[in-house]
Amino acid sequence: MASAILASLLHPSEVLALVQYKLSPKTQHDYSNDKTRQRLYHHLNMTSRSFSAVIQDLDEELKDAICLFYLVLRGLDTIEDDMTIDLDTKLPYLRTFHEIIYQKGWTFTKNGPNEKDRQLLVEFDAIIEGFLQLKPAYQTIIADITKRMGNGMAHYATAGxxxxxxxxxxxxxxxxxxxxxxxxxxxxxxxxxxxxxxxxxxxxxxxxxxxxxxxxxxxxxxxxxxxxxxxxxxxxxxxxxxxxxxxxxxxxxxxxxxxxxxxxxxxxxxxxxxxxxxxxxxxxxxxxxxxxxxxxxxxxxxxxxxxxxxxxxxxxxxxxxxxxxxxxxxxxxxxxxxxxxxxxxxxxxxxxxxxxxxxxxxxxxxxxxxxxxxxxPGSTIEMKRMQAGVLGGKTGTVLAAAAAVAGAVVINNALA
CATH class of the missing domain: 1.10.600.10 (Farnesyl Diphosphate Synthase)
Structure with missing residues (x-):
């Protein structure tokens, strides 16, 4: 945090945003009463913490569907991107991954030991379990995009x-x-x-x-x-x-x-x-x-x-x-x-x-x-506010100074 504030010291609005982020209460997502969702969001956090936060801020209706959309495509990409898997083994998975996601219990252990998201495929049965619980409309969309992307990957894998x-x-x-x-x-x-x-x-x-x-x-x-x-x-x-x-x-x-x-x-x-x-x-x-x-x-x-x-x-x-x-x-x-x-x-x-x-x-x-x-047209007012640092006019100057002071306090605490 201290290094981030130091990097932004000449940008008061960033310092204020960092301090507000540091001091604001974080949303707690509790999936302990649903083991399938717990495993899904565990894998989402492991594959992309930044994207995980954005997905979990979505409305409940879409959150699981987009989480699974991301994890399914990440699983597909983890097979495609692994150069330790020979082409003859890889191509059938790329071309049929949209069907695999309907197969209960399916997992994949052929990734190399150093493949970053290997564990996602080792435990892919959890992703499939979550996918099969989605509304049919979402399943159809995910399967269709997976099919088209898998075929594209197969094409580039063979043709270069x-x-x-x-x-x-x-x-x-x-x-x-x-x-x-x-x-x-x-x-x-x-x-x-x-x-x-x-x-x-x-x-x-x-x-x-x-x-x-x-x-x-x-x-x-x-x-x-x-x-x-x-x-x-x-x-x-x-x-x-x-x-x-x-x-x-x-x-x-x-x-x-x-x-x-x-x-x-x-x-x-x-x-x-x-x-x-x-x-x-x-x-x-x-x-x-x-x-x-x-x-x-x-x-x-x-x-x-x-x-x-x-x-x-x-x-x-x-x-x-x-x-x-x-x-x-x-x-x-x-x-x-x-x-x-x-x-x-x-x-x-x-x-x-x-x-x-x-x-x-x-x-x-x-x-x-x-x-x-x-x-x-409202963007003009917003742009003037942003250009002022935080808010327009004298208030902006005061808050910008306050942001810098708050940043200094955080730095002192971090370095103490």
């Missing part, structure tokens, strides 16, 4: 991942992330929380997934290169280097940053759809569930833009204080639009006028501003 064109890039991101967006939208509509239109606008649901995935791919350049994975499309990087590896060479720094700008432009082209989709979500818990990853992606793109560390450092992340602040603020469309406007302005201000994508980035950032001002 060759991301040559931007169309290849979009197709790959669709299989690994866009399909998740489609499944979630179908659940939101199936439970009655959202209009049928949310599920029908598959283009918007797909863009929600693609924006997140493309942001992660841009960020993870060096890590993927180390693991001998190539997800940046050749149609983009081929304009700046002979090979993807050439981008890390110090003499190619200028070209590398231009290539990164190109990747960021490609990701930001989905923001119009993201804003349109979020404006359709009316249930508060669904809205926050959808909005938090999107604003974090926007914050990450701001961190990546013109940042040569993408080519020299792994594990580039936004500050913990920034993360907590974003989670706190992402509870209304006006606030989310304000966040997008703030980051769009920062991205645009960091752009290099000599960068070939200077105009492209400026146009997209201008469109974000135009859309938000026109459709979400």
């Amino acid at each position: 991942i060759h991301v040559e064109t931007n169309a290849d890039y979009d197709e790959y991101c669709h299989y690994v992330a866009g399909l998740v967006g489609l499944g979630l939208s179908e659940m939101f509509s199936a439970c009655g929380f959202e209009s049928p239109l949310v599920a029908e606008r598959k283009d918007l649901s797909n863009s929600m997934g693609l924006f997140l995935q493309k942001t992660n791919i841009a960020r993870d350049y060096l890590e993927d290169l180390r693991d001998n994975r190539r997800f940046w499309p050749k149609e983009i990087w081929g304009q700046y280097a002979e090979t993807m590896e050439d981008l890390v060479k110090p003499e190619n720094k200028e070209k590398a940053l231009q290539c990164l700008s190109h990747m960021i432009v490609n990701a930001m082209e989905h923001i119009r759809d993201v804003l349109e989709y979020l404006s359709m979500i009316k249930n508060p818990s669904c809205f926050k569930f959808c909005a938090i990853p999107q604003v974090m992606a926007m914050a990450t793109l701001n961190l990546l833009h013109s940042n040569y560390k993408v080519f020299t450092h792994e594990n580039i992340k936004i500050r913990k204080g920034e993360t907590v602040w974003l989670m706190k603020e992402s509870d209304s469309m006006d606030k989310v639009a304000a966040i997008f406007r703030l980051y769009a302005r920062q991205i645009n201000n960091k752009s290099n006028s000599l960068d070939p994508h200077f105009v492209d980035i400026g146009v997209i950032c201008g469109e974000i501003e135009q859309i938000c001002v026109g459709r979400f």
Whole structure:
């Protein structure tokens, strides 16, 4: 906690958010009276603590269904991602996993000992037990997305991942992330929380997934290169280097940053759809569930833009204080639009006028501003509040100072 506050000392709103988070009572989720749910949420916590918290804040009607949707796809991914499993063994599981989830008692023990989520599959009978207790409508959605994703994984496992064109890039991101967006939208509509239109606008649901995935791919350049994975499309990087590896060479720094700008432009082209989709979500818990990853992606793109560390450092992340602040603020469309406007302005201000994508980035950032001002006029007031640190006017100055003092107290206590 102390290190997080130190990293955010120049950002009073983040310090306040961290202190509020530290001092606020945490929601206790008790599943002790239901052994199946207890095991489900144990596995959810083990596979992703951050995602677990967001899922458990959903309304009861959707919470178990989305928890199981995540765990089923994580199980599928754990088989696909394990390079110790030979292809002949792997492919049948990928192609039939949507049927396996209906088989009571099924478990899987063929993962290598170092596979991170191996235990999830060793105890997968608990996931199946929970899945079979879901409403048939949710089972159908989960099985359908699992089938489509499993077939996509099988295709890439046999043919290899060759991301040559931007169309290849979009197709790959669709299989690994866009399909998740489609499944979630179908659940939101199936439970009655959202209009049928949310599920029908598959283009918007797909863009929600693609924006997140493309942001992660841009960020993870060096890590993927180390693991001998190539997800940046050749149609983009081929304009700046002979090979993807050439981008890390110090003499190619200028070209590398231009290539990164190109990747960021490609990701930001989905923001119009993201804003349109979020404006359709009316249930508060669904809205926050959808909005938090999107604003974090926007914050990450701001961190990546013109940042040569993408080519020299792994594990580039936004500050913990920034993360907590974003989670706190992402509870209304006006606030989310304000966040997008703030980051769009920062991205645009960091752009290099000599960068070939200077105009492209400026146009997209201008469109974000135009859309938000026109459709979400309340975002202007929210943005002024955020820019002030906490609240507008003198109160904001006082609270910003109070946040810094509170942060110092926490630091002293932590270091004592």
